[in-house]
Amino acid sequence: MQFEILSDIGKKRVVNEDGAAVFTLPDGIILAIIADGMGGHRGGDFASRTAIKVIGEEFMKLENLEDKQEIVWLEWLKETIYYVNRSLFNYANDNEDFKGMGTTLDTVLIHGDTCLISHIGDSRIYSINEDEIRQVTTDHSYVNVLIDSGEITEEEAAVHPRRNWIMKALGSERTIDPDFFSLDLKEEKYLLICTDGLSNKVDSATMKNIILSAVSLREKTETLVNLANEMGGEDNISVILLKPSVEEVSME
Template sequence: MHFSVRTDIGRKRTFNEDQAAVFVLENGYALAVIADGMGGHRSGDVASEMAVRLMGEHFNDLNAAIPETKETWNEWLDSIVRKVNQLIFEKAQSSPEHEGMGTTLEAAVIAEGNCYIAHVGDSRVYSVSSDTITQLTKDHSYVNALLASGEITEAEAEVHPQRNWIMRAVGSERDIEPEFYHVPLKKEDYLLLCTDGLSNKVEPEMMRELIVADNTLEEKVKQLIDLANERGGEDNITAVLLASNDHGAGAV
């Protein structure tokens, strides 16, 4: 598995509350994690850093007992996300500085041609092939809830003043309900995880065009982030792009 991870502060923010990483086991299984923190007094970056680090630590401890089915991967992801939520919630309660902090979380395990995803918030996971891009996750956002109930249109959602409000975040409540997704990944497919700093600025079809172009993974991710910055860069921008060894050569 080849991958590229990049985060950028953007053009308007004074600090970066996004975090991302990829962790790989000895057997080649990989966990990609991305988190977009929120909260005052710079506590958003504390929440996102904790989420990514703790998910990675639990994944690296899996070598002795690795899940083998969709159900057991979902159970593992559910257990770990809930543990991470509890730790971030307790940290948020521990001092006024961190009160109210939380983070989005996308955790995607890639194992033997399958992708198992735990999702909280409005960061996103996409699968990308040569001719299609598919958003695998559904935003836990106020606007998406309005859209699902038919109260607003897609065009209205794109410009809604509350489009950045999220309905679910890791660490903001004592309990959390992650959503889970499972998709097969073909050898020629890419997997993209990104924060809304990218998805709010670059439409899916443009993402697909840049991803399937003849470049290394590092170049593809840099182009995605550069384009989001060119289009305003009001938010932090983070992307993780993964590919099979077949077409990820040269990228790490």
Template sequence: MKMVSRTDIGKVRQVNEDRAAIWHELNGLFLAIVADGMGGHQAGDIASQMAVDIVGSELQSIHWGMPVEACKQVLKEAIEKANEQIYAFASEKENYHGMGTTVVAVIASQELLIIGHIGDSRAYKIAGESITQLTEDHSLVYELVKTGQITLEEAEHHPRRNWITRALGTEPGVEVDLYEYAWRPGDTILICTDGLSGLVDSGDILRIIKSYDELESAAEKLIQSALDKGGDDNVTVVLLGHDSDSDEKRGDGN
């Protein structure tokens, strides 16, 4: 398994409120977390850093061989604990009231992905010539799409497309979405903030990832593509490549 993380402040923002962390080996498993903070007075970057730190710390107990449901429970409780601590921190300091963050945490074994998710940061799976969004956005426009009030195409350009309906740390309690997916050698997982997914469509994301043998090059091109399209937000990507046998799975023939 290969993992790479890249982030950029973008062309407009004064502070990078995105955070990401990867653990290449965690008791036989692999872990990646992405968080996109929000809130004034630099509260967003504090919220996202707390989310990555707390969730990462709480997940140090996971291990290969742990039952899937037990692993899901540990992930759920880790995100809930981060929510409680961010909310408590913000409640104690007037400048930080209302601060929060998205979070996507992916626990990967050689066969399985377990994902915990809140907000509009996303996880995708690239398999063969297809790309699949693995998470559902907690956003106003996604709710409008689900109820048939607007189309997916209209959602991409909606003036309120950045309004999220669920965040980490803004309320005393939070509902965590949990997902379980299979993956196999040759597949790639992308975790990203909306600084990428809001500017670069899934077809272009697929094309870029399939165009590069090295994850590092693909991650850098994804970042550059968001910057080329305006870079109006921080942009963060994490790529997980399943090539457990050899790099041949990514097509370099070595």
């Protein structure tokens, strides 16, 4: 498994409220996480980074387990997310400066050829192969509800005044109901996890062309972020690009 991570503040923000990380156990099990915080500079940054830190720490505690086959990964992921949600919600209730904070959360847990995904908010996960780029996740956003009901088109959603409203965020409510998906990695060439700082600026066809281009994994990641900045860079931009096969060696 090859991967690259890049998080950029963008051109207009003074704080990067995004967070991105990849954790790897000695036996090759991987957990990739992206989070996009909200609730003001202080709260958003705290929410996203705390979510990644705590989930990553819980994952790394599994390092010394002799038989991880006994772990039901979906249940582990659910319970860990529920725990972080309660922790953030309670912290916000106890600290006035952090009231209203929350964060999107997308995780990709890779165990052999199996990929388990969790999703909250409007960050996105895409799968890419030679034939297509497919958005695996569905945005938990106000405009997506309007699209699904037929009230507006995708083109209208792109310029809607409430396009940044999300309907679900980690830590903003006492309980949370994430979406879960599974993928067979034998069918996929790349996985892209990104915040809306990328997906709001770069269309999926352009993403596919960049990701399938004949350059290193690092260059692909940098090109995606640089293009989002060239298109305005109003938001923080975070990208994790994973390549399940070992054909390509990542370049620093």
